[in-house]
Amino acid sequence: MSEIGGARRTEDAPGRNAFVYRPTASPQDAAYWSPRQVAMTNLRTVVGRAYPRVSGLFREKSWVFFEILLPFLATSAFVFVYRALQAPPQYIGFVVIGGAMTAFWLNVIWMMAQQLWWEKSQGNLELYFAAPMHIMAVLFGMAVGGFVMSSARAAAVLVIATTLFGVTFAIDQWLLLIGVFLLTLAALYGLGMVLASLFLMWGREAWHLTQLLVEPVYFVSGLNFPVGRLGVLGSVAISILPLAVGLDAMRQLAFADAAYPAGTPSPAVEAAILAGMVVVFLLAARWALATLERRARQEGRLSVRWQ
Amino acid sequence: MPDATQPTQPLAIDVRGIRRVYNVKPKPVVALDGVDLQVEPGEFFGLLGPNGAGKTTLIKILTTLLLPSEGTARIFGFDVERQTKQIRRIMNMVAGGEQSGYGILTVREQLWMFSQFYGLPSRDGWNRVDELIEAVGMEEQREQRVSTLSTGQRQRMNFARGLLNDPWIFFLDEPTLGLDVSAARAVRELILAWKAAVPGRTVLLTTHYMAEADELCDRIAIVDQGRILALGTPDELKRRVQRESLFRLELDRLDGGVDTLRALPGVVSANQVAADPSNGKGPRQTIDINLALVNDAALGDVVGALGGMGAHIRALRKSEPSLEDVFVELVGRGFDEAGESGPKDSTPRVRRQPPASTDTDDAREREVEVVG
Numbered sequence: 204m205s206e207i208g209g210a211r212r213t214e215d216a217p218g219r220n221a222f223v224y225r226p227t228a229s230p231q232d233a234a235y236w237s238p239r240q241v242a243m244t245n246l247r248t249v250v251g252r253a254y255p256r257v258s259g260l261f262r263e264k265s266w267v268f269f270e271i272l273l274p275f276l277a278t279s280a281f282v283f284v285y286r287a288l289q290a291p292p293q294y295i296g297f298v299v300i301g302g303a304m305t306a307f308w309l310n311v312i313w314m315m316a317q318q319l320w321w322e323k324s325q326g327n328l329e330l331y332f333a334a335p336m337h338i339m340a341v342l343f344g345m346a347v348g349g350f351v352m353s354s355a356r357a358a359a360v361l362v363i364a365t366t367l368f369g370v371t372f373a374i375d376q377w378l379l380l381i382g383v384f385l386l387t388l389a390a391l392y393g394l395g396m397v398l399a400s401l402f403l404m405w406g407r408e409a410w411h412l413t414q415l416l417v418e419p420v421y422f423v424s425g426l427n428f429p430v431g432r433l434g435v436l437g438s439v440a441i442s443i444l445p446l447a448v449g450l451d452a453m454r455q456l457a458f459a460d461a462a463y464p465a466g467t468p469s470p471a472v473e474a475a476i477l478a479g480m481v482v483v484f485l486l487a488a489r490w491a492l493a494t495l496e497r498r499a500r501q502e503g504r505l506s507v508r509w510q
Numbered sequence: 511m512p513d514a515t516q517p518t519q520p521l522a523i524d525v526r527g528i529r530r531v532y533n534v535k536p537k538p539v540v541a542l543d544g545v546d547l548q549v550e551p552g553e554f555f556g557l558l559g560p561n562g563a564g565k566t567t568l569i570k571i572l573t574t575l576l577l578p579s580e581g582t583a584r585i586f587g588f589d590v591e592r593q594t595k596q597i598r599r600i601m602n603m604v605a606g607g608e609q610s611g612y613g614i615l616t617v618r619e620q621l622w623m624f625s626q627f628y629g630l631p632s633r634d635g636w637n638r639v640d641e642l643i644e645a646v647g648m649e650e651q652r653e654q655r656v657s658t659l660s661t662g663q664r665q666r667m668n669f670a671r672g673l674l675n676d677p678w679i680f681f682l683d684e685p686t687l688g689l690d691v692s693a694a695r696a697v698r699e700l701i702l703a704w705k706a707a708v709p710g711r712t713v714l715l716t717t718h719y720m721a722e723a724d725e726l727c728d729r730i731a732i733v734d735q736g737r738i739l740a741l742g743t744p745d746e747l748k749r750r751v752q753r754e755s756l757f758r759l760e761l762d763r764l765d766g767g768v769d770t771l772r773a774l775p776g777v778v779s780a781n782q783v784a785a786d787p788s789n790g791k792g793p794r795q796t797i798d799i800n801l802a803l804v805n806d807a808a809l810g811d812v813v814g815a816l817g818g819m820g821a822h823i824r825a826l827r828k829s830e831p832s833l834e835d836v837f838v839e840l841v842g843r844g845f846d847e848a849g850e851s852g853p854k855d856s857t858p859r860v861r862r863q864p865p866a867s868t869d870t871d872d873a874r875e876r877e878v879e880v881v882g
Contacts, residue, residue: 220641220645220707221638221641221642221644221645221673222645222673222703222704222707222708223676223707223708224638224641224674224675224676225675225676226676226708227676227678229519229710230519230522230551230586230600230678230679230710231586231587233599233600233676233678234586234588234596234597234599234600235596236599236629240629243629243631244627244628244629247626247627247629247630247631247632247635248626248627248629250626250632251622251623251624251625251626251627252623252626252627254615254619254622254623254626255612255614255615255619255623258614258615258619259612259614262614263614325609325610326605326608326609326610327610327611329570329573329575330603330610330624330671331627332574332575333573333574333575333598333601333602333603334598334624334627334628335595335598335599335627335628335629335675336627336628336629341627497577500574500575500576500577501577502533503532503570503576505570505575505576
């Protein structure tokens with residue numbers, strides 16, 4: 204392999220070659236980074252980790268079938284049920300919004316939460332932990348990539364269903380609606396980060412727990428009906444589940460003309476609840492990741508091979 | 511000895527009394543049992559031992575992925591328990607059989623993604639990736655999906671990943687595991703070329719391929735059952751088992767048999783190794799003899815005596831003991847037996863027969879090929 208010794212020098216950086224990229228005087232020089240270097244590395248990590256998910260969208264077209272067409276059938280089924288029951292027309296809209304938001308919830312619960320566990324089985328996790336960025340940046344990257352992927356699904360469901368079923372929105376507060384949507388996503392992915400750290404520690408047990416919780420969470424979040432119909436249970440869901448509170452606020456804002464069930468807070472209050480959830484989940488994720496990284500290092504759980 | 515970049519520079523690796531116990535059922539496993547190890551900056555250091563010896567556990571502690579149960583470890587002065595950030599900025603690691611990354615990405619994309627984890631600006635990252643792809647000889651696979659790479663190509667890509675951040679210390683955990691002879695050689699050349707580019711770069715290699723450790727390492731620690739059994743340069747380790755001077759003779763004839771040689775002064779033992787397959791009827795008869803002498807000086811008497819007997823020496827080669835001989839002497843068993851043996855007799859047994867010659871490239875390659 205004659206090329207090994209002949210690593211070419213680049214013209215733009217004299218003295219540099221494949222084996223010498225950023226010459227430093229000593230390991231101590233190389234080990235201390237400025238706050239800007241740290242911040243930029245974490246930012247680049249977000250972009251880098253999002254890349255495989257975003258590029259994957261254009262390479263594996265099968266997701267169009269699995270991520271858009273199949274979920275659309277489930278949404279359609281509820282639409283037909285409401286029509287058969289002669290429910291108010293806004294209920295069709297409620298289902299469509301629920302169908303769109305399901306994409307994000309599934310992304311969080313199936314991909315985000317299990318990601319570190321999956322990365323561990325692939326051998327990536329130890330490389331992540333052995334690299335100098337913060338592991339939160341990796342999770343942010345996953346979230347951004349997942350957000351892009353899920354947004355495509357959500358948008359498709361929204362557009363197709365709205366067109367096919369003739370949903371009419373009545374939106375008075377656009378800014379608040381957009382704000383609630385973004386806060387919902389931030390809270391959802393924050394929850395995903397917390398779950399990811401739990402999965403890292405408990406692996407298969409956490410997987411089973413998630414399986415157990417999927418349907419109850421679907422139910423109490425009111426994906427296919429206004430959560431206010433659940434009474435006290437709905438109120439509890441709103442106080443702890445970002446999907447429940449976000450959906451409820453978005454429905455109130457998107458269908459301002461609807462006769463909305465009483466018993467849930469106003470959209471502004473729900474936006475404040477969501478903001479609180481974002482802070483709590485992100486702090487919890489940061490704490491959980493740091494704590495669980497230490498425990499994983501103590502117990503040898505960061506890698507599959509351990510001896 | 512390697513040249514340190516600064517006289518006051520801390521040790522590249524400083525391990526003191528490291529013990530690591532895994533609390534698994536039915537009973538805890540002691541993977542490391544009081545390891546002390548000091549590696550100078552610029553050294554190519556090898557950990558040689560069978561599967562389960564504790565090599566990977568030590569690497570995982572040094573790469574901040576695992577905490578020691580007891581003891582301390584420092585990388586260039588940084589504590590592996592408390593100063594993980596500093597260590598992660600100056601090191602990288604590659605393991606044999608590594609399947610990291612995402613199969614959906616191309617080689618170029620995968621490497622760029624990892625470059626971002628080390629903070630390379632995006633454009634610099636692409637340039638750096640292109641340089642490294644060229645350096646590891648993967649131009650043809652540049653746009654190939656990772657999932658379609660062969661094992662050897664994948665390992666070259668892993669090396670490119672490991673070099674993205676210009677590490678000061680490179681941890682290699684059985685890096686040629688599963689590679690064929692040419693791929694393993696390419697990887698070894700790559701490591702040496704990278705290390706030679708900057709004084710002070712340090713490599714810690716774990717392997718159970720003895721020829722590989724012999725070829726690459728400045729010093730080697732032989733590890734078994736969580737303990738370092740011996741430490742030194744390959745030559746120092748081999749000298750421990752070399753009590754006699756060993757030679758391989760090829761003769762055209764030997765009237766009177768090997769007993770004639772055994773009777774000569776200075777000869778400790780003489781054994782015929784292989785008879786000519788043609789049984790003396792072929793065009794060329796050869797008698798191979800392993801000869802153990804009290805020292806090199808005794809060879810002159812033997813050569814003189816053979817001449818007097820009318821025998822012609824067709825080839826004469828000095829046999830060096832191999833690291834395997836060192837391991838067998840220290841542990842009392844070979845690497846292949848390591849996984850199967852139960853609790854061992856702690857008393858090292860001494861191997862008395864002359865070791866086989868392994869000082870040729872062919873011998874090394876045969877070993878790597880067979881084991882890998």
